[in-house]
Amino acid sequence: xxxxxxxxxxxxxxxxxxxxxxxxxxxxxxxxxxxxxxxxxxxxxxxxxxxxxxxxxxxxxxxxxxxxxxxxxxxxxxxxxxxxxxxxxxxxxxxxxxxxxxxxxxxxxxxxxxxxxxxxxxxxxxxxxxxxxxxxxxxxxxxxxxxxxxxxxxxxxxxxxxxxxxxxx
Amino acid sequence: xxxxxxxxxxxxxxxxxxxxxxxxxxxxxxxxxxxxxxxxxxxxxxxxxxxxxxxxxxxxxxxxxxxxxxxxxxxxxxxxxxxxxxxxxxxxxxxxxxxxxxxxxxxxxxxxxxxxxxxxxxxxxxxxxxxxxxxxxxxxxxxxxxxxxxxxxxxxxxxxxxxxxxxxx
DNA sequence: TTGGAAAGTCAACAAGGCTGACTTAAAACC
DNA sequence: GGTTTTAAGTCAGCCTTGTTGACTTTCCAA
Numbered sequence: 001x002x003x004x005x006x007x008x009x010x011x012x013x014x015x016x017x018x019x020x021x022x023x024x025x026x027x028x029x030x031x032x033x034x035x036x037x038x039x040x041x042x043x044x045x046x047x048x049x050x051x052x053x054x055x056x057x058x059x060x061x062x063x064x065x066x067x068x069x070x071x072x073x074x075x076x077x078x079x080x081x082x083x084x085x086x087x088x089x090x091x092x093x094x095x096x097x098x099x100x101x102x103x104x105x106x107x108x109x110x111x112x113x114x115x116x117x118x119x120x121x122x123x124x125x126x127x128x129x130x131x132x133x134x135x136x137x138x139x140x141x142x143x144x145x146x147x148x149x150x151x152x153x154x155x156x157x158x159x160x161x162x163x164x165x166x167x168x169x
Numbered sequence: 170x171x172x173x174x175x176x177x178x179x180x181x182x183x184x185x186x187x188x189x190x191x192x193x194x195x196x197x198x199x200x201x202x203x204x205x206x207x208x209x210x211x212x213x214x215x216x217x218x219x220x221x222x223x224x225x226x227x228x229x230x231x232x233x234x235x236x237x238x239x240x241x242x243x244x245x246x247x248x249x250x251x252x253x254x255x256x257x258x259x260x261x262x263x264x265x266x267x268x269x270x271x272x273x274x275x276x277x278x279x280x281x282x283x284x285x286x287x288x289x290x291x292x293x294x295x296x297x298x299x300x301x302x303x304x305x306x307x308x309x310x311x312x313x314x315x316x317x318x319x320x321x322x323x324x325x326x327x328x329x330x331x332x333x334x335x336x337x338x
Numbered sequence: 339t340t341g342g343a344a345a346g347t348c349a350a351c352a353a354g355g356c357t358g359a360c361t362t363a364a365a366a367c368c
Numbered sequence: 369g370g371t372t373t374t375a376a377g378t379c380a381g382c383c384t385t386g387t388t389g390a391c392t393t394t395c396c397a398a
Binding site for chain 4: 218220221238247248249250253254273274
Binding site: 236238239246256269272 | 343344345346362
């Protein structure tokens with residue numbers, strides 16, 4: 001489980017990973033995630049919304065007509081937690097909840113024009129940062145980035161990630 | 170700012186990044202970060218500690234003798250927020266706070282054996298996941314992963330990240 | 339000797355998680 | 369047709385972790 005020779009980091013031939021390298025990876029995740037959320041957070045502060053609203057808007061935009069249960073599974077939060085967020089978005093006219101045609105118990109969620117507008121301003125900011133990072137790192141790095149992140153996910157999250165439509169890696 | 174031809178993703182020659190590729194990157198960050206924190210969170214649940222305590226333990230372990238102000242800057246939270254966490258760790262005997270020798274206003278933070286033990290169990294879990302992800306993705310991917318994350322950080326965070334000691338990428 | 343930095347503390351508040359209990363409507367089952 | 373299950377929504381209360389603002393103590397340094 002440990003190599004007991006921490007510190008020296010030279011050529012890592014496939015299986016030799018020092019604790020130092022792993023720790024750097026861990027810290028990279030920590031600092032990068034802060035940057036990842038910084039721009040949308042800045043836009044949202046002052047509004048009545050937060051990161052949770054952003055996530056809901058993102059996945060509704062991305063899978064229009066998704067049901068509440070679906071969204072619950074993707075976001076990995078409780079019904080009560082999501083409901084609080086969803087209720088305010090619906091009341092404020094950013095999200096529309098339509099009774100299901102086939103199954104009238106279900107509610108299908110869509111962004112209104114107003115909701116789409118906020119979603120776009122949030123995702124524009126986030127995409128701009130991602131684009132800058134991808135360009136700075138180069139095309140090869142993008143593949144590596146995606147591969148490592150994918151391997152880091154829980155099995156169930158990976159399935160959800162891969163099954164989100166238009167997936168052509 | 171936008172290419173207006175979303176969807177098709179074939180060879181991306183250095184500067185051509187579709188919104189689709191960027192969105193996949195964004196979602197990869199979201200799902201992967203959940204996996205990244207899942208194991209330590211599982212260990213901590215049931216104890217009186219949470220993710221904030223984990224972060225404090227991590228950076229104290231990594232930079233023994235660091236001052237409170239230093240830690241504040243790295244974690245990016247307020248003094249009051251950190252103090253609450255630090256107080257419980259000190260009271261429970263996981264962290265020792267030593268008055269500075271040169272400057273007696275400063276407190277230098279160290280892990281006690283008990284604190285080091287918890288830190289190790291948390292970081293063992295997190296490293297195991299990182300190691301598995303790195304192995305699954307291969308050595309080239311690890312470089313790409315680090316490069317993209319580094320480029321995604323805010324300028325100030327990147328400086329902190331790079332200046333944390335024993336940095337030999 | 340005085341100004342300011344480092345640390346610590348109290349109080350109050352907000353976001354966003356959680357559990358538990360319960361309702362309503364509609365589908366599915368037998 | 370009656371029962372059970374499922375999807376959604378709600379109320380109440382709790383926890384963690386972040387925030388501001390105000391204030392104290394200590395002590396270095398100009």
